Amino acid sequence: MTTPQPLRVGMVGYAFMGAAHSHAWRTAPRFFDLPLAPELTAMAGRNEESVRAAAGKYGWASIETDWRRLIERDDIDLIDICTPGNTHAEIAIAALEAGKHVLCEKPLANSVEEAEKMTLVAKAAAERGVLSMCGFSYRRxxxxxxxxxxxxxxxxxxxxxxxxxxxxxxxxxxxxxxxxxxxxxxxxxxxxxxxxxxxxxxxxxxxxxxxxxxxxxxxxxxxxxxxxxxxxxxxxxxxxxxxxxxxxxxxxxxxxxxxxxxxxxxxxxxxxxxxxxxxxxxxxxxxxxxxxxxxxxxxxxxxxxxxxxxxxxxxxxxxxxxxxxxxxxxxxxxxxxxxxxxxxxxxxxxxxxGYEHGFTHQVVDLVTAIGAGEQPSPSFADALQVQKVLAAVEASADNASRWQNI
Amino acid sequence: MTTPQPLRVGMVGYAFMGAAHSHAWRTAPRFFDLPLAPELTAMAGRNEESVRAAAGKYGWASIETDWRRLIERDDIDLIDICTPGNTHAEIAIAALEAGKHVLCEKPLANSVEEAEKMTLVAKAAAERGVLSMCGFSYRRxxxxxxxxxxxxxxxxxxxxxxxxxxxxxxxxxxxxxxxxxxxxxxxxxxxxxxxxxxxxxxxxxxxxxxxxxxxxxxxxxxxxxxxxxxxxxxxxxxxxxxxxxxxxxxxxxxxxxxxxxxxxxxxxxxxxxxxxxxxxxxxxxxxxxxxxxxxxxxxxxxxxxxxxxxxxxxxxxxxxxxxxxxxxxxxxxxxxxxxxxxxxxxxxxxxxxGYEHGFTHQVVDLVTAIGAGEQPSPSFADALQVQKVLAAVEASADNASRWQNI
Amino acid sequence: MTTPQPLRVGMVGYAFMGAAHSHAWRTAPRFFDLPLAPELTAMAGRNEESVRAAAGKYGWASIETDWRRLIERDDIDLIDICTPGNTHAEIAIAALEAGKHVLCEKPLANSVEEAEKMTLVAKAAAERGVLSMCGFSYRRxxxxxxxxxxxxxxxxxxxxxxxxxxxxxxxxxxxxxxxxxxxxxxxxxxxxxxxxxxxxxxxxxxxxxxxxxxxxxxxxxxxxxxxxxxxxxxxxxxxxxxxxxxxxxxxxxxxxxxxxxxxxxxxxxxxxxxxxxxxxxxxxxxxxxxxxxxxxxxxxxxxxxxxxxxxxxxxxxxxxxxxxxxxxxxxxxxxxxxxxxxxxxxxxxxxxxGYEHGFTHQVVDLVTAIGAGEQPSPSFADALQVQKVLAAVEASADNASRWQNI
Amino acid sequence: MTTPQPLRVGMVGYAFMGAAHSHAWRTAPRFFDLPLAPELTAMAGRNEESVRAAAGKYGWASIETDWRRLIERDDIDLIDICTPGNTHAEIAIAALEAGKHVLCEKPLANSVEEAEKMTLVAKAAAERGVLSMCGFSYRRxxxxxxxxxxxxxxxxxxxxxxxxxxxxxxxxxxxxxxxxxxxxxxxxxxxxxxxxxxxxxxxxxxxxxxxxxxxxxxxxxxxxxxxxxxxxxxxxxxxxxxxxxxxxxxxxxxxxxxxxxxxxxxxxxxxxxxxxxxxxxxxxxxxxxxxxxxxxxxxxxxxxxxxxxxxxxxxxxxxxxxxxxxxxxxxxxxxxxxxxxxxxxxxxxxxxxGYEHGFTHQVVDLVTAIGAGEQPSPSFADALQVQKVLAAVEASADNASRWQNI
Missing domain, CATH: 3.30.360.10 (Dihydrodipicolinate Reductase; domain 2)
Structure with a gap:
């Protein structure tokens, strides 16, 4: 049995979802055989003191105070986005274009337009072997x-x-x-x-x-x-x-x-x-x-x-x-x-x-797909479809509940 | 303790609801103190053989093959309507106008128009002391x-x-x-x-x-x-x-x-x-x-x-x-x-x-209200309001789910 | 379809079990086809005023103030015993020996000795076509x-x-x-x-x-x-x-x-x-x-x-x-x-x-067995076996929980 | 905030309980503030190949093929016993006498005699500040x-x-x-x-x-x-x-x-x-x-x-x-x-x-008690009391269920 290659992770954000994702990255390889070995390489956040405390608490090896630095670093293979929805598009697109795999928390974006852009970028990246997943963890x-x-x-x-x-x-x-x-x-x-x-x-x-x-x-x-x-x-x-x-x-x-x-x-x-x-x-x-x-x-x-x-x-x-x-x-x-x-x-x-096992399973499925060079599920395209339903719900509610096709 | 006066009931219909109502009329006075003593006086149905068998089975003293005869009879105080919805309006209105109290199965009618007529008649009857109730038995x-x-x-x-x-x-x-x-x-x-x-x-x-x-x-x-x-x-x-x-x-x-x-x-x-x-x-x-x-x-x-x-x-x-x-x-x-x-x-x-106790309680509450000369609940007006919601649901569904006010 | 022969019932006792049994006798023929038609012929109790009120409430046609009178009466076919356990043996034995069928509330008796006597009498009676059942109603x-x-x-x-x-x-x-x-x-x-x-x-x-x-x-x-x-x-x-x-x-x-x-x-x-x-x-x-x-x-x-x-x-x-x-x-x-x-x-x-349906089903099964001339279940012998377990439990508890064979 | 001192753990056994305890040692400091920082220092087992694989899987820094070596090592503060019950007494006593804290899986031992010896040793050790706990994890x-x-x-x-x-x-x-x-x-x-x-x-x-x-x-x-x-x-x-x-x-x-x-x-x-x-x-x-x-x-x-x-x-x-x-x-x-x-x-x-959180909480409570120099719960004395009940159950069953005092 050979030692698997590392999968070096950079995480953006460190609140509720940051804690859950950190636990998942640490725990998945202890219970499942993975084709790649996740490493908690760097955590990014704007407040240096807070991110340093969180990184120590959750086991990350280094910190950054600007998420762009994570994307620039050569020693990071995957960006895990745990920030509010209004920041997802910018981070995810930059990461994918820089050749980093992406795990992005849900909802994928705050608008259909953003989600469509992200999906296009993700499809193009996938053709280059750069993969992405949206974090609808209940599937796990x-x-x-x-x-x-x-x-x-x-x-x-x-x-x-x-x-x-x-x-x-x-x-x-x-x-x-x-x-x-x-x-x-x-x-x-x-x-x-x-x-x-x-x-x-x-x-x-x-x-x-x-x-x-x-x-x-x-x-x-x-x-x-x-x-x-x-x-x-x-x-x-x-x-x-x-x-x-x-x-x-x-x-x-x-x-x-x-x-x-x-x-x-x-x-x-x-x-x-x-x-x-x-x-x-x-x-x-x-x-x-x-x-x-x-x-x-x-x-x-x-x-x-x-x-x-x-x-x-x-x-x-x-x-x-x-x-x-x-x-x-x-x-x-x-x-x-x-x-x-x-x-x-x-x-x-x-x-x-318990609740957090969904996140551990999400890491298992994501790393397994990356190891096999296959599209993880749910894709950004799947998440875009959810976004379209959210938009249609708002449009119908704004129009006296009238039926809204998608 | 004096013996209560009788409340002589004539029932129209003898299927599922007929069995449930019959049990209720028989059972209510055995467990509750009622101001009037229900009597299962007559059951009406179109097929003489069937109605005779049902009357024997459920304990009714006589039969009629035309519900109009029930309304003509002097020895009947209350008409209990257990037929399909398209017949409710005619029977209930005739009964109330003849001075009989009415218990009418739900839904009150098959249209708002019928329900409105019934409600008007019921209000007028109530002023003469003739009372009515719709059988939303789940209230009990x-x-x-x-x-x-x-x-x-x-x-x-x-x-x-x-x-x-x-x-x-x-x-x-x-x-x-x-x-x-x-x-x-x-x-x-x-x-x-x-x-x-x-x-x-x-x-x-x-x-x-x-x-x-x-x-x-x-x-x-x-x-x-x-x-x-x-x-x-x-x-x-x-x-x-x-x-x-x-x-x-x-x-x-x-x-x-x-x-x-x-x-x-x-x-x-x-x-x-x-x-x-x-x-x-x-x-x-x-x-x-x-x-x-x-x-x-x-x-x-x-x-x-x-x-x-x-x-x-x-x-x-x-x-x-x-x-x-x-x-x-x-x-x-x-x-x-x-x-x-x-x-x-x-x-x-x-x-x-069990399920049938709701009907027994319905009889208890109806007889208690009649004994006190008070409006039973739910009134035909209450049932009319339900009818309006049913109609609005159908109207909205016919109009691309558009909001329908009532 | 011929009218079934009557089964004329005399009940002893009129408390909680009396109410439940009365309801069962009244209700069973309304929902089930029975080979005999139960009639609520007489209720017995020591206090004339109380028993008269209960008989009226529960629908019994006559009263007695001594249970022995029920057994003497020619117009009674079955004795239904709803009194405390210390009276069961005397009443049940007298009834069976007088040729009356018996329904006896549980537990059959207050001792194994009494239960054994009752079982012997019941077996002898059964050979003469006089049947008995103990009221373990949860079976229904x-x-x-x-x-x-x-x-x-x-x-x-x-x-x-x-x-x-x-x-x-x-x-x-x-x-x-x-x-x-x-x-x-x-x-x-x-x-x-x-x-x-x-x-x-x-x-x-x-x-x-x-x-x-x-x-x-x-x-x-x-x-x-x-x-x-x-x-x-x-x-x-x-x-x-x-x-x-x-x-x-x-x-x-x-x-x-x-x-x-x-x-x-x-x-x-x-x-x-x-x-x-x-x-x-x-x-x-x-x-x-x-x-x-x-x-x-x-x-x-x-x-x-x-x-x-x-x-x-x-x-x-x-x-x-x-x-x-x-x-x-x-x-x-x-x-x-x-x-x-x-x-x-x-x-x-x-x-x-609901709860009372068990009693109605008990009447159904009892009357069906009597109609077929077959032993109803549970028999007094079945109830005697329960009595032996009760006695063994008390014996073991009195002897430092030591194992007690039956 | 100063960095807590390490608590260096040596574990014996690596099956079902070994996996659960390893997860707990890794996870507890990520979610709880502990007075000492657990380190997964060494895992012991008889089969070198198996224990090496398990140590790698579960995150232990070194291995031993004889549990006695764990006790001899200066860089270990606590022995965690995850082996079958017949080995508990020897390991726990040796560890406590060597000044190592002990966490011992339940049941404490396979006999009251062993459990009594362990309890005596544990009480003596506690006076020297060497603490012990039995792993009745459902308490957590x-x-x-x-x-x-x-x-x-x-x-x-x-x-x-x-x-x-x-x-x-x-x-x-x-x-x-x-x-x-x-x-x-x-x-x-x-x-x-x-x-x-x-x-x-x-x-x-x-x-x-x-x-x-x-x-x-x-x-x-x-x-x-x-x-x-x-x-x-x-x-x-x-x-x-x-x-x-x-x-x-x-x-x-x-x-x-x-x-x-x-x-x-x-x-x-x-x-x-x-x-x-x-x-x-x-x-x-x-x-x-x-x-x-x-x-x-x-x-x-x-x-x-x-x-x-x-x-x-x-x-x-x-x-x-x-x-x-x-x-x-x-x-x-x-x-x-x-x-x-x-x-x-x-x-x-x-x-x-989920299930494993009980083990994480057990580590939290154990490390907290050690940090405070207080007796963890359940003590070996508590576990001895359980052992006495187990023995009494067997004695009673062997003696026709006769009451057995404890």
Whole structure:
């Protein structure tokens, strides 16, 4: 067994996602056999003191205070982008053009235009062997990966219903402070892009079908919030008597959707045009569902079976198989058997995994694809399709919920 | 204790709802103290042989083969209408004008116009002491009655989200036969009116707020079905090779909604006009959610708490109380304590009730209201409001999901 | 179709069980085709005023103030015994010897000796066509009846583990009053006979195997309670300052058990003697499990599959089928399909039943057996076997938990 | 902020537990501020090739092929023992006497005698500042740590019932091979010591009360298994036609227990003698509960509240608070709020943890205790108490389940 070549990583950003990605880069090679050996070469951030502390904490060998320096360095093979969405396009394009592989956090960008540019650059880079991936990490939750396998294997038959909810409650308190996530210029949108984007990507990926149109309703329940305040983590509580600023993003996003029909051959165009033959979908994303902490839920109903998932019980997948009727029922599969996605490399049956394992699996799949010289999934093109759905949702909501084709 | 006066009932129809209502009339006085003593005086139906058999089975003292005879008879005080929706208006109006109290199955009618006429007649009758009620029996499920009490008591604060699903799967088989429920001329609509109507009524009743507008998507998955066939109950399986006919109703109905703002006083009109200050809602009704048998689900998220209900576990209500944070969590209240709605008249704590108890409680509440000379709930006016939402859903779906005010 | 002959019932007792049995006698013929037509002929109780009120409420045609009069009457075919356990033997023996069929509430008696006498009399009566049944009504819960069918069909393979809990909490309050259920002379035992007896019967019936030995621990947490007090239902709250009396029964019963080996033929005796080859069991019954209202739970693990049941969610049965591995999981079967026990006579799929339906089904099965001239199940002999287990549990608990063969 | 001093670790063993402990040593300092900086200095194992591969995989800087060398080395501060139970005593005693801190996997030893010796040595070492801990890692599951906090805070009142199950199914297949875990000379016992020990430790730790006596039943369902065979992980499948060897441990362990009364003062001895005033417990451990993968369950019922936990849903704790009656119910607390044990150092609310986090937390608590010069918990003395319960269970089972005091 020869020692694998190194894959030298430079990371931009060091907040919530920075911690998660750092753990993944450190941990993936300890549990999985990878074709390349990730090295935590450099971390970049604007504030030298903060980035130095973070790099020490998370195990990075060096720091930079300008992300452009990472791209200039010869000893870096991959750029991992963990910054807010308004910076993704510039960094990713520069990195790809400099011949660095890229892992970019989701959503890919804050607009369809940016995402389209990034996708073009990524396609060109891929032809030169420079690869890129967008970080829709929920695809690496074992239960959702099993769901995709089951759909691909035809165990649900033709999908009729897609039912997706992403429910959190950390903004339910009207005195929670006004952070960058509530500022449209930085975050692009609110619940819609932050969490709804995960539901959209998961639904399209698992069904293998794109959304072709939507009708939407957006709502902002709390229109002003305290600025400054004593903010820790996602939630927190602002100063009650201090100044307030406007919330410029959605607090909740609701939409109905149609998906393209299954790709059976040439006759597809017709049914796609009418939208009549694919599944229908209903989506909800909110950070005001009091009591729901991270309820990323997905339910699919097909002609042969159904699946249901809730991230609050992430180690299991509910499956209904109509072939077992009349003694059928949703069965709770613990997705920890050796044959289940990712499971054989961890613990014995029944010993569950946690949130961060999705990021570790993401690194595993990314490094495996780079080692094989193949396109990682999801590509920037996949992420662009999500971006188009986000834009259509906003357009419909701005136009009295009128149907918006994509 | 004096013996209560009789309340002599004449029932029209004897299928699924006829069996449920008969049981309720027989059982209510055995467990509850009623101001009037129901008597199962006469049952009407067109086929003499069938109605005679049903009357014997369910305990009715006499039969008629024309519902008009029930209304002519002096020995009948109340008409209980258990026929399809296209017959409700004629029977109910005739009964009320003849001075008979009326219990009318839901939906109240097959059109807003009919429902408006019925409501006018009902209001006029009420002034003469002749009372009427529409059979939205889910209001009498103890868990939903407790939900209403909690909302009324302010335990959820201001409601922000209404999330309603009514999921069944008995039409999932594309070979299930074409019955009257799939014929728009008889049933009015499909999932929307059959089961979605229950969700709409429950949501408006529990929040105390009317829906002011909707955006909708309707879908018919299976456009033709076998006619004739060997039909039993709701489901069944038609003849595979025989003739087929068109399904003329929706198989699934999805819609988003806005509710009026809370009634605080005079300033209400403004916020109602914009629709901005009330809860937002998301509704789904389908008979194609494979594996969901009678999942009538309702979740409300407010500023102080949340509730969640699923009829498949009908004896419990989930409640989240934010005052208990950080050790809060949805708690599963078994709605069988003596202080819970209807529970003290049944069994000890923890000994659950079933589907038909809703009908028994409906009789209890109706007879109690009649005894007191008060308007029963839901009134025809309440049911008319549901009818308006159904109509708006269809109008929006016919108009590219465009927002439809009510 | 000819009209069935009447089955004229005389009931002794009119409390909790009296209400449940009355409802069952009234309701069974409305939903099931019975070979005989039950009539609620007479109710007996010592207090004339009370029994008259109860008879009116529950629909009995006449009353008696001495149960012996019921047995003397020519117009009564069956005696339904709903009194405390210390009276069962006398009434049941007199009735059977007078040629009346008997339905006797559980536990059959307060001692093995009484139960043995009753069983002898019942066997002799059966030879004359006079039939008897003991009211272990949980056998008629559809989910448990389905469990038995699955075990009989071999879907679990050989059973290895029996895990039974019956958890309630209505005595958790140390100030709840001292009622007859806490007086050993009337009730025979506490949790053990009141609720543990149901678990024992269900476990033996579903596995088809008798318990052959036990090791037990009994505990009384609250040794004195207020006498008198304001008692309603099972729970309530006594007077804090008034006199107290001793609790003479167990508050909780815990025991381990061995079952006989499966009956495969002649070689059985050996393994039964050692007790080594049958399932092992673990049982708990308590009225002090705060928060558990009527958690009658049973789990069986076999060589091929497992089932799990909890009466607090009584309309479903959990089933694990190892043939579906590695994507197996406990599946929640809603026991409401037309092919499920008792379900076809009630409501459409997914519309659940309640506690009292077990009693209605008990009447259905009893009347069906009487109509066919066959032994109803459970027989007095089956109930005697339960009584022997109860006695062995007490004997082991009195002897430092030493193993007690049965 | 000064750089912490190193804590140089030497690990013995490199199988399942070796992987888990290695991950914990690497990860703990990345998420928690520790007073000492763990270093993965050396790993020991007998097979040089295997240990070299494992050390490379898991990140250890050097290897030894004799654990005694680890103890001799000056550059090692702590010995982490991850070998089978029959080797624990020799290694731990040698390490402690050489002045190395010790983390020893559970169960502490294979006999009470060994455990007593180890405890004596550990107490003597502690006086010299050399500290030791036994690896009952379930104490570090956040939900169980919260359970202990709630009990300590009096939120359950006096505990009456302890109900513990540890259910797995990986030996359910009678053809699974005969591994060292089924050989009493190496493993000490079967389900009892492997998994039952966790339940015993958790129950005693959370209640703060020791078990004072037990009555037990042990069973071996499959008495012979294939030797050799193609064994992977815990389960697997042996060769059907090859030779077989005897299983010398229990497959399942069932026991009832009494706990000491709450420590209120001097009068304690009396109630301990009678055993009457403490909680009663019921325990089950098995690897034959088909469908249960790692169901480590614990339920406590007190005079004021109850808790329930199942490791298959490890990120939540069910809590019943009787003060909320009559609208009480078990509420599902997601143990991911910043105020919950360990949670603030990980992810936002609702983003769950996995099995291995217990080991990371164990390292955190151990290093924190060493840094402070305080006794880590659980001490060897705590583990000795567990060992005494295991021995009493075996003694009772060997003596017809007769009560065995501890």
């Amino acid at each position: 939750t074992p239960a959702l990966a099993l769901a995709k396998r089951m759909v691909d294997d035809g165990r649900l038959g033709e999908i009729r219903h897609v039912r997706a909810q992403y429910l959190q409650d950390w903004l339910s308190d009207a005195e929670a402070p006004l952070t960058w996530r509530l500022d449209k210029s930085k975050s692009g949108s609110g619940s819609l892009g932050d969490i709804g984007a995960h539901s959209i990507d998961a639904a399209q990926w698992i069904t293998g079908l794109n959304i072709t149109g939507v009708s939407a309703l957006l709502e902002t329940f709390v229109k002003e919030r305290p600025v400054g305040g004593d903010f820790v983590g996602l939630g927190g509580h602002g100063g009650a008597d201090g100044p307030r600023g406007p919330v410029t993003v959605d607090d909740a996003a609701l939409f109905t959707a149609r998906f393209e029909a299954k790709h059976d051959g040439g006759a597809d165009a017709g049914s796609r045009a009418t939208g009549a033959s694919g599944p229908i979908g209903i989506f909800e994303a909110t950070r005001f569902a009091l009591g729901r902490k991270n309820a990323m839920r997905l339910e699919l109903n097909g002609t042969k079976g159904s699946i249901a998932f809730d991230f609050e019980d992430m180690n299991s997948l509910q499956f209904y198989d109509s072939a077992l009727e009349p003694d059928a029922g949703f069965r709770k599969i613990m997705v920890t058997e050796p044959s289940h996605p990712y499971a054989a490399n961890w613990w014995p049956t029944g010993h569950g995994l | 499920t103890p868990a939903l009655a407790l939900a209403k009490r909690m909302v009324d008591d302010g335990r959820l604060g201001e409601i922000r989200h209404v999330r309603a699903q009514y999921l069944q799967d008995w039409l999932s088989d594309a070979e299930a036969p074409l019955t009257w429920r799939l014929d728009k001329s008889k049933s009015g609509s499909g999932s929307l009116g059959d089961i979605g109507a229950h969700s709409i009524d429950a949501a408006q009743w529990i929040t105390g707020l009317n829906i002011t507008g909707v955006s909708a998507l309707l879908e018919t998955f299976v456009k033709e079905r076998p006619v004739g066939g060997d039909f039993v109950g709701l489901g069944g399986h038609g003849g595979a090779d025989g003739p087929r006919g068109p399904v003329t109703v929706d198989d699934a109905a999805l819609f988003t909604a806005r509710f009026e703002a809370k009634h605080d006083g005079g300033a209400d009109a403004g916020s109602r006009a914009t629709g901005a200050s009330g809860p937002i809602g998301i509704f789904e009704a389908t008979r194609f959610a494979l594996g969901r048998k009678n999942a009538m689900r309702l979740e409300l998220n407010g500023t102080k708490g949340s509730i969640a209900f699923d009829f498949e576990d009908m004896n419990s209500l989930q409640f989240y109380d934010s005052a208990l944070e950080p050790d809060a969590g949805f708690r599963k209240i078994m709605v069988t304590e003596p202080s819970h709605p209807y529970a003290a008249n049944w069994w000890p704590t923890g000994h659950g009730l | 819960t559809p989910a448990l009846a389905l469990a038995k069918r699955m075990v009989d069909d071999g879907r679990l393979g050989e059973i290895r583990h029996v895990r039974a809990q019956y958890l309630q909490d209505w005595l958790s309050d140390a100030e709840a009053p001292l009622t007859w259920r806490l007086d050993k002379s009337k009730s025979g035992s506490g949790s053990l006979g009141d609720i543990g007896a149901h678990s024992i019967d269900a476990a033996q019936w579903i596995t088809g195997l008798n318990i052959t030995g036990v090791s037990a621990l009994l505990e009384t947490f609250v040794k004195e309670r207020p006498v008198g007090g304001d008692f309603v239902g099972l729970g309530g709250h006594g007077g804090a300052d008034g006199p107290r009396g001793p609790v003479t029964v167990d508050d909780a019963a815990l025991f381990t058990a061995r079952f006989e080996a499966k009956h495969d033929g002649g070689a059985d005796a050996g393994s039964r003697a050692t007790g080594a080859s049958g399932p092992i069991g673990i049982f708990e019954a308590t009225r002090f499990a705060l928060g558990r209202k009527n958690a009658m739970r049973l789990e069986l693990n076999g060589t091929k599959g497992s089932i799990a049941f909890d009466f607090e969610d009584m309309n479903s049965l959990q089933f694990y089928d190892s043939a579906l591995e590695p994507d197996a999981g406990f599946r929640k079967i809603m026991v409401t399909e037309p092919s499920h026990p008792y379900a076809a006579n009630w409501w459409p799929t997914g519309h659940g039943l | 599951t956040p939900a169980l740590a919260l359970a202990k906090r709630m009990v300590d805070d009096g939120r359950l009142g006096e505990i009456r019932h302890v109900r513990a199950q540890y259910l797995q199914d990986w030996l359910s297949d009678a053809e699974a091979p005969l591994t060292w875990r089924l050989d009493k000379s190496k493993s000490g016992s079967g389900s009892l010591g492997d998994i039952g020990a966790h339940s015993i430790d958790a129950a005693q730790w959370i209640t703060g009360l020791n078990i004072t006596g037990v009555s037990a039943l042990l069973e071996t369902f499959v008495k012979e298994r294939p030797v050799g065979g193609d064994f992977v992980g815990l389960g697997g499948h042996g060769g059907a036609d090859g030779p077989r060897g005897p299983v010398t441990v229990d497959d399942a362990a069932l026991f009832t227990a009494r706990f000491e009364a709450k420590h209120d003062g001097g009068a304690d001895a009396g109630s301990r003698a009678t055993g009457a005033s403490g909680p009663i417990g019921i325990f089950e451990a098995t690897r034959f509960a088909l469908g249960r993968k790692n169901a480590m369950r614990l339920e406590l019922n007190g005079t004021k509240g109850s808790i329930a936990f199942d490791f298959e849903d490890m990120n939540s704790l069910q809590f019943y608070d009787s003060a909320l009656e009559p609208d009480a119910g078990f509420r599902k607390i997601m143990v991911t709020e910043p105020s919950h044990p360990y949670a603030a150092n990980w992810w936002p609310t609702g983003h769950g943890l």
